[in-house]
Amino acid sequence: MVRSDQIRFVKLLLFISLVLIFGCNKNDMQFTGNVNKNYKIQKSGNLKNILENISKDIEYALLIGKDGTAAYISKSSFSNIQIQKKGLEWFSYTDSLPDFCNIKNLTEICVYQTKAEKSLFILKNDEQIEKITPFSARLKEFKLLGVSKKNNHFAKKYSWNNKFKLSFEKDSLLAIFSDGNQRWFNANNNEELDNLTRESHYFILEKDTVLALWNEPPEMDVCKLHFYLKEKVTEEPVLLFLLDSVGWRFWQHASILAHAGFLSQFDLQPMRAAYPPTTKFNYWAVSTGENLSEESNENKIFSPFFDIDKKGLIIEGDKLLFQSHFQQISVLDINNDGNIDEEIYQEARKHLQKNNDFLLVHFHSVDDVGHRTGAYSNERIEQLKLVGEYIRDLSQNWEGQVYIFSDHGMHTESGKGVHYLPSEEDIIAIWGRIK
Amino acid sequence: MKKIIVFLVLSICLNLSSITIIHQNNEFKIKNFEQFESVEIQTFREKKSEKITENWQGIALIQILNKFQIEDYQELKFFSDDNYLIRLKRKDIINFNPIIAIWRNGEKFSEDKLRLIVPEMRDMFWIQNLERIEVVINTETIMPQTIFIAENILKNKPLRTNLKPFINVIGFKFIDLVQDVFPILQNEFLLTGKDGIRHKLDYETYLKDAVLVLEEGNYDLKSPAMPAGMWIKNLSYIQNNDRAILFIQNFESWTEINKILDWQNLPEKIQITTEEKNINIKTHTSFKDSLWLEAIRLDL
Numbered sequence: 127m128v129r130s131d132q133i134r135f136v137k138l139l140l141f142i143s144l145v146l147i148f149g150c151n152k153n154d155m156q157f158t159g160n161v162n163k164n165y166k167i168q169k170s171g172n173l174k175n176i177l178e179n180i181s182k183d184i185e186y187a188l189l190i191g192k193d194g195t196a197a198y199i200s201k202s203s204f205s206n207i208q209i210q211k212k213g214l215e216w217f218s219y220t221d222s223l224p225d226f227c228n229i230k231n232l233t234e235i236c237v238y239q240t241k242a243e244k245s246l247f248i249l250k251n252d253e254q255i256e257k258i259t260p261f262s263a264r265l266k267e268f269k270l271l272g273v274s275k276k277n278n279h280f281a282k283k284y285s286w287n288n289k290f291k292l293s294f295e296k297d298s299l300l301a302i303f304s305d306g307n308q309r310w311f312n313a314n315n316n317e318e319l320d321n322l323t324r325e326s327h328y329f330i331l332e333k334d335t336v337l338a339l340w341n342e343p344p345e346m347d348v349c350k351l352h353f354y355l356k357e358k359v360t361e362e363p364v365l366l367f368l369l370d371s372v373g374w375r376f377w378q379h380a381s382i383l384a385h386a387g388f389l390s391q392f393d394l395q396p397m398r399a400a401y402p403p404t405t406k407f408n409y410w411a412v413s414t415g416e417n418l419s420e421e422s423n424e425n426k427i428f429s430p431f432f433d434i435d436k437k438g439l440i441i442e443g444d445k446l447l448f449q450s451h452f453q454q455i456s457v458l459d460i461n462n463d464g465n466i467d468e469e470i471y472q473e474a475r476k477h478l479q480k481n482n483d484f485l486l487v488h489f490h491s492v493d494d495v496g497h498r499t500g501a502y503s504n505e506r507i508e509q510l511k512l513v514g515e516y517i518r519d520l521s522q523n524w525e526g527q528v529y530i531f532s533d534h535g536m537h538t539e540s541g542k543g544v545h546y547l548p549s550e551e552d553i554i555a556i557w558g559r560i561k
Numbered sequence: 562m563k564k565i566i567v568f569l570v571l572s573i574c575l576n577l578s579s580i581t582i583i584h585q586n587n588e589f590k591i592k593n594f595e596q597f598e599s600v601e602i603q604t605f606r607e608k609k610s611e612k613i614t615e616n617w618q619g620i621a622l623i624q625i626l627n628k629f630q631i632e633d634y635q636e637l638k639f640f641s642d643d644n645y646l647i648r649l650k651r652k653d654i655i656n657f658n659p660i661i662a663i664w665r666n667g668e669k670f671s672e673d674k675l676r677l678i679v680p681e682m683r684d685m686f687w688i689q690n691l692e693r694i695e696v697v698i699n700t701e702t703i704m705p706q707t708i709f710i711a712e713n714i715l716k717n718k719p720l721r722t723n724l725k726p727f728i729n730v731i732g733f734k735f736i737d738l739v740q741d742v743f744p745i746l747q748n749e750f751l752l753t754g755k756d757g758i759r760h761k762l763d764y765e766t767y768l769k770d771a772v773l774v775l776e777e778g779n780y781d782l783k784s785p786a787m788p789a790g791m792w793i794k795n796l797s798y799i800q801n802n803d804r805a806i807l808f809i810q811n812f813e814s815w816t817e818i819n820k821i822l823d824w825q826n827l828p829e830k831i832q833i834t835t836e837e838k839n840i841n842i843k844t845h846t847s848f849k850d851s852l853w854l855e856a857i858r859l860d861l
Contacts, residue, residue: 375719538717
């Protein structure tokens with residue numbers, strides 16, 4: 127009896143040891159760089175097949191060994207490399223590529239594809255200085271030893287040199303995090319930002335995923351604009367135009383081409399949009415003075431804006447994002463010509479003389495056209511000019527102050543306009559008053 | 562104390578006046594030119610319609626290379642004190658016999674103002690205030706595997722006027738063009754103008770703050786880190802490793818591109834990727850075919 131208990135105990139110990147050795151994934155191969163999540167593999171296979179399971183757009187890979195040696199190879203060579211596990215160790219095997227691509231004790235494969243959602247954007251004032259992708263940050267840690275060619279396959283040999291570091295020129299640094307939070311930092315002259323680290327496929331600043339570092343950003347932001355307008359509306363009636371997705375870069379581009387039309391009559395300035403740079407988050411911030419969060423009360427846009435005896439009106443497209451205590455008119459594209467702003471303009475015209483203290487007109491079409499044709503397409507520039515004509519007419523028939531703001535900008539991917547990054551094109555909006 | 566200060570000043574002056582040669586991991590400083598045999602040459606050039614004849618006296622570059630046993634090179638890079646850079650191929654050095662000039666028309670240059678004179682080459686290949694010579698062992702530029710079309714990248718980028726330090730110009734930042742093409746912006750980029758002028762330039766040193774100035778539909782590459790003589794008029798081609806960017810509207814066919822890039826073995830067919838499709842197309846077709854102009858990338 128005692129003996130069988132002992133055997134059972136020994137078996138249990140053996141089982142636990144096996145689980146500890148093989149089951150805890152300590153020896154999984156890690157995939158890092160421009161990927162959207164943490165990938166690991168447990169099975170051997172051809173590199174091309176392994177990478178295609180992660181993304182078909184991967185174009186370069188850096189095979190990194192435990193001793194700090196690394197081989198940089200391109201897509202055309204992926205199928206010539208086997209990634210194998212022997213015992214507890216991984217290694218790469220190839221006889222077609224230069225010998226240094228055979229890496230013993232392979233610990234990481236860092237991959238490059240153009241799209242890298244967790245890149246770190248470095249901005250200064252109203253410009254983007256650099257975009258650091260997780261792949262480029264990792265590669266910068268290595269020193270190039272040489273380039274070699276075998277069977278028409280090129281590969282580069284690297285050795286690990288030093289840890290990723292970033293230096294900054296000035297203080298007054300704003301960090302934007304992936305959860306939308308923003309924090310100010312003081313980085314002294316040319317000193318490294320100590321708490322910034324590169325992780326597998328993203329960057330961490332003080333324990334949170336950081337997406338942008340912005341030196342001396344524009345003073346105005348979407349929340350501040352709320353309080354600015356709130357003060358102005360006490361002086362005289364305010365006509366406010368929301369130009370969906372007209373970012374600072376697009377505005378400058380149109381101005382250079384002398385296609386800004388009537389909008390050149392406004393004294394426009396750059397403004398920090400909230401992250402993520404979408405209408406929902408920024409419309410909320412301008413109309414409440416707060417960032418949108420799960421706790422936000424969706425019934426209160428513009429509700430504490432002014433005294434109860436004053437009158438406000440919002441005219442916008444067919445999708446109302448938030449409810450307001452103001453009257454809201456939702457307009458349809460009646461003639462179905464894809465330009466809802468024509469109907470919004472016609473509706474706004476009817477309400478100019480109705481003693482409103484505050485009138486918000488939300489024009490959508492520059493955003494719609496951009497999504498279809500790209501951020502800097504001729505069609506989009508023409509649309510801006512057309513909306514400028516609506517604004518000219520409405521402004522000239524309004525008695526009071528006239529302001530414009532936008533909720534975010536836009537950039538182009540695969541020919542279509544999109545906006546989701548803390549880049550200069552997406553995150554810098556505009557605001558200003560008619561001259 | 563005075564002696565120490567005088568010694569330090571003299572040491573600094575001597576260091577300033579020397580030319581450094583970098584060969585693999587070795588650095589040689591040439592301080593004493595009297596150890597070399599002096600040569601004399603005469604050059605003729607035209608400047609602002611004026612014909613100039615000059616007599617130069619100095620040291621043949623070959624002598625210096627022999628002295629330091631530098632034989633395994635394919636190219637030499639010459640840098641002035643303001644980072645002006647020119648490259649001379651081995652065959653040019655052997656054929657044209659450049660000299661490091663110490664005297665011009667009987668007047669001696671101060672020792673930090675020595676010049677590289679290359680008879681039979683245009684004076685843009687000469688260099689003033691020569692500071693450093695770097696030996697390049699291997700100059701092989703690989704054929705790119707993927708070529709991106711510059712015009713189709715730039716049409717999706719914002720035009721800018723604030724291209725500091727250049728004023729009253731319109732264009733793009735260089736980084737706008739290259740950022741999403743090359744996996745990492747470091748090491749040397751090959752840049753070529755329509756006239757065939759080529760530069761291989763380190764990104765951090767020369768190109769980080771470079772701009773593309775729009776001039777009559779073409780793009781001139783300028784950088785505050787490059788002396789004006791190195792700016793590239795009508796930039797036509799950029800390459801880093803196996804990726805390249807081509808300004809396709811500067812060319813009519815691959816034959817024209819081959820003339821300035823010296824490619825061997827261009828494949829018969831290239832895969833073109835446009836916004837709508839992937840298609841294989843023969844390389845001998847004219848670029849006037851709209852497919853070439855719609856291309857986002859070409860895979861060789």
